[in-house]
Amino acid sequence: MKNSNPVRTTTKSPQAAPKPYELRLYVAGQTPKSIIALANLKKICEEHLHSRYRIEVIDLLERPQLARGDQILAIPTLVRTLPQPIKKIIGDLSNTERVLVGLNLRQLG
Amino acid sequence: MPSKRKHSKRRIARLAKSPTGIAGLDEITWGGLPKGRPTLIFGKAGCGKTVLAIEFLIHGALEHNEPGVLVAFEETADDLTANIASLGYDLTDLCARKKLVIDYINIERSEIEEAGEYDLGGLFVRLGYAIDSIGAKRVVLDAIEAIFAALPNAFVVRAELRRLFRWLKEKGVTAVITGERGDGTLTRHGLEEYVSDCVILLDHRVDDQISTRRLRVIKYRGSAHGSNECPFLIDDRGISVLPITSLGLQHQATTERVSSGIARLDAMLGGKGYYRGSSILVTGTAGTGKSSLAAYFVQAACRRGERCLYFASEESPAQITRNMSSIGVDLAPWVKKGLLRFNAVRPNFFGLEMHLLMMHRLISEFRPRVVIIDPITNYASLGTQLDVKSMLTRLIDFLKGQSITALFASLTEGGSAIEQSEVGISSLMDTWVLLRETENNGERNRGLFVLKARGIGHSNQIREFLITDKGIELVDFCVGPGVFTGSARVAQRASKKKAAVSAANNRRGLR
Numbered sequence: 003m004k005n006s007n008p009v010r011t012t013t014k015s016p017q018a019a020p021k022p023y024e025l026r027l028y029v030a031g032q033t034p035k036s037i038i039a040l041a042n043l044k045k046i047c048e049e050h051l052h053s054r055y056r057i058e059v060i061d062l063l064e065r066p067q068l069a070r071g072d073q074i075l076a077i078p079t080l081v082r083t084l085p086q087p088i089k090k091i092i093g094d095l096s097n098t099e100r101v102l103v104g105l106n107l108r109q110l111g
Numbered sequence: 112m113p114s115k116r117k118h119s120k121r122r123i124a125r126l127a128k129s130p131t132g133i134a135g136l137d138e139i140t141w142g143g144l145p146k147g148r149p150t151l152i153f154g155k156a157g158c159g160k161t162v163l164a165i166e167f168l169i170h171g172a173l174e175h176n177e178p179g180v181l182v183a184f185e186e187t188a189d190d191l192t193a194n195i196a197s198l199g200y201d202l203t204d205l206c207a208r209k210k211l212v213i214d215y216i217n218i219e220r221s222e223i224e225e226a227g228e229y230d231l232g233g234l235f236v237r238l239g240y241a242i243d244s245i246g247a248k249r250v251v252l253d254a255i256e257a258i259f260a261a262l263p264n265a266f267v268v269r270a271e272l273r274r275l276f277r278w279l280k281e282k283g284v285t286a287v288i289t290g291e292r293g294d295g296t297l298t299r300h301g302l303e304e305y306v307s308d309c310v311i312l313l314d315h316r317v318d319d320q321i322s323t324r325r326l327r328v329i330k331y332r333g334s335a336h337g338s339n340e341c342p343f344l345i346d347d348r349g350i351s352v353l354p355i356t357s358l359g360l361q362h363q364a365t366t367e368r369v370s371s372g373i374a375r376l377d378a379m380l381g382g383k384g385y386y387r388g389s390s391i392l393v394t395g396t397a398g399t400g401k402s403s404l405a406a407y408f409v410q411a412a413c414r415r416g417e418r419c420l421y422f423a424s425e426e427s428p429a430q431i432t433r434n435m436s437s438i439g440v441d442l443a444p445w446v447k448k449g450l451l452r453f454n455a456v457r458p459n460f461f462g463l464e465m466h467l468l469m470m471h472r473l474i475s476e477f478r479p480r481v482v483i484i485d486p487i488t489n490y491a492s493l494g495t496q497l498d499v500k501s502m503l504t505r506l507i508d509f510l511k512g513q514s515i516t517a518l519f520a521s522l523t524e525g526g527s528a529i530e531q532s533e534v535g536i537s538s539l540m541d542t543w544v545l546l547r548e549t550e551n552n553g554e555r556n557r558g559l560f561v562l563k564a565r566g567i568g569h570s571n572q573i574r575e576f577l578i579t580d581k582g583i584e585l586v587d588f589c590v591g592p593g594v595f596t597g598s599a600r601v602a603q604r605a606s607k608k609k610a611a612v613s614a615a616n617n618r619r620g621l622r
Binding site for chain 1: 214216217218222223224225226227228229230231232233234235236237239240258261262
């Protein structure tokens with residue numbers, strides 16, 4: 003575990019945005035999949051949410067007790083806690099289309 | 112080096128078992144489930160999979176100091192706690208004492224979007240965390256197949272489940288996985304492919320409107336096991352399984368004798384009564400006094416301070432007690448003292464196997480020295496003659512194994528051969544007391560006869576059997592030219608007496 007701080011919070015100063023996105027990314031260690039997932043997430047957020055988002059990365063290897071709260075099964079899992087309702091996207095987020103649908107940033111079809 | 116050797120040696124050692132603590136199941140599996148390996152329990156909905164799995168955890172936690180983790184995919188912890196409370200177990204208490212962890216995994220398919228590659232690392236983390244938090248040795252994954260419905264990529268789920276079961280083995284926990292029965296495959300999603308060390312099938316069938324739960328060990332790698340279907344019962348004390356195999360003819364035989372409660376009947380049986388641990392059949396047509404004979408036997412046993420268990424399938428306990436008090440046998444005090452227990456159930460309430468199971472359980476619990484089954488004839492309607500005979504054989508073997516003296520009353524249909532016992536079980540019996548009626552001079556009178564008594568030199572005489580308000584009396588038949596019973600016997604006696612008196616008078620007169 004090279005990264006000593008399990009929870010990294012990337013906060014972009016909200017510029018009076020109406021609806022900030024609260025996102026939690028659950029990973030289990032620094033696996034290739036979780037590294038890709040975080041990179042993909044940052045890219046998508048920058049492109050589509052601009053600065054209206056906050057990402058919290060939770061490493062379950064270090065805080066396993068947190069898996070229960072958000073009913074985490076698959077790794078990586080992205081949980082959108084805000085705005086409501088809660089949305090979950092599983093996978094390394096390489097399918098941008100599906101991520102946008104999952105985050106309600108684009109309607110399907 | 113030495114540690115390596117030790118390791119390889121352990122692999123060669125016989126398969127260690129993890130006792131389930133469920134009566135009968137450990138017997139069938141010769142000691143329990145394979146320790147440190149996963150076991151699959153499957154069956155249709157409502158067949159008792161979850162109860163069995165949870166009991167495995169509870170007994171492990173309470174009796175074997177093996178804490179357990181329950182991962183539930185279908186029911187919440189609260190629901191499970193409430194359900195199991197009806198079996199008399201308190202899951203909340205077990206959780207508080209760190210003997211159990213319940214983790215409810217709920218996945219809403221509608222909430223989940225799939226975007227790229229993933230694995231089930233979260234499940235591993237949760238399970239690993241739960242196991243380590245209490246040092247669990249047992250794990251139950253209840254209805255894990257729900258994962259297939261929740262996650263879209265079955266390919267990933269399969270690969271991950273394979274990894275999960277391997278990981279559980281590496282962790283050395285004894286796992287129970289429950290699954291729903293499928294078409295074509297054992298379980299709906301073919302879990303048997305991954306979990307194949309031990310596979311147990313539960314079944315719930317209804318024949319002739321009588322439902323019976325059955326359990327069968329389909330497979331047990333590295334161990335002998337019973338492969339028959341065994342009936343089992345779920346009631347307020349959990350699951351009990353009845354091994355279907357007969358216990359065999361290994362029981363001890365004592366020379367101790369027990370009184371039948373009727374002095375003259377004892378006299379007919381070589382002066383000392385029945386053998387302890389023998390089985391006694393009392394047959395007769397309706398109203399010949401079979402139950403009365405049984406009541407006497409019960410009374411005698413209670414007077415000796417022995418416990419009696421009375422299985423009644425025709426009369427309620429209150430009715431038996433009332434009726435017996437009319438012939439001078441008061442059973443109520445013995446019930447009050449705890450020496451006599453009635454179990455009155457209509458035979459068609461359960462199937463044969465369930466009756467046997469119930470009897471087994473009650474007998475193991477109450478530990479009687481004497482058991483009465485009145486009448487066995489009623490069980491005949493619950494199966495073929497072969498079924499009934501097989502059930503009674505197992506019951507008798509069980510009773511003999513514990514040196515319990517058992518009296519079976521059997522009703523002979525009017526008109527059929529009097530020596531014919533209804534269910535063809537006379538060969539299983541050690542002593543056979545026959546009650547019969549003779550009809551003459553406008554009276555019906557009862558006769559009692561010991562048809563056979565293994566190992567006892569018994570009387571070959573028929574006694575007249577009187578049931579009066581003071582109790583049972585056995586009277587010699589009056590034999591002159593012909594046999595006299597009832598009032599004919601009284602008349603014959605009187606005339607004999609008269610003859611004797613007049614003969615004496617004549618002698619006196621001569622003098």
